[in-house]
Amino acid sequence: MVKIMLGDKVEKEISKIPLSNSTIQRRILDLSDNIEESVIFKFQNSLFALQIDECTIISNHAQLIAFMHVFDEDATINQFLCCKQSPTTTNGQNIFDTITICLEKYGFSWDLCVGICTDGALSMIGSVKGFTSSVEKQNPNIVRTQCFFTQRSFSFKDNTK
Structure with missing residues (x-):
């Protein structure tokens, strides 16, 4: 996806960052929590x-x-x-x-x-x-x-x- 969006050079740099399954899971949960908080804040009243x-x-x-x-x-x-x-x-x-x-x-x-x-x-x-x-x-x-x-x-x- 990075290669398609940003090119070969950026893809090579990004691929150097090690990502474990737990890191990806944690980031997905963080993103989900952030979206939930934004929705709640906007609609609370x-x-x-x-x-x-x-x-x-x-x-x-x-x-x-x-x-x-x-x-x-x-x-x-x-x-x-x-x-x-x-x-x-x-x-x-x-x-x-x-x-x-x-x-x-x-x-x-x-x-x-x-x-x-x-x-x-x-x-x-x-x-x-x-x-x-x-x-x-x-x-x-x-x-x-x-x-x-x-x-x-x-x-x-x-x-x-």
Whole structure:
């Protein structure tokens, strides 16, 4: 890559620098941390919305995935927030606790959350113990929406018979 971008002379000089696997790994992690810090710093006090879904994978473990949509001046930035394995059952309180930990890790507050999009599962939208009910206790002004793409009530007819 160096040869293509900078030429033969620079490639020969760069090749003299010994790089071990641990050095490369450490540099990649440093770069990743730097990007993460920059993103967090830029969006920490911005309004955001969350899109959250959970599913059970083949090994019977529940996975929770969350995307953050941050409103930055004239644009909406879509950012992956987290993917976590649910420690126990997938009830609304566990989902709320998991997402709250992710938000707090990056310095985000429920006060700046303007909307949540989930599927229609009771653990998500239940009026008493659902995830969105727990969020509304933190921020009553949140707008709740339901994504019809993630509903599991679709049935497809097999017309091959």
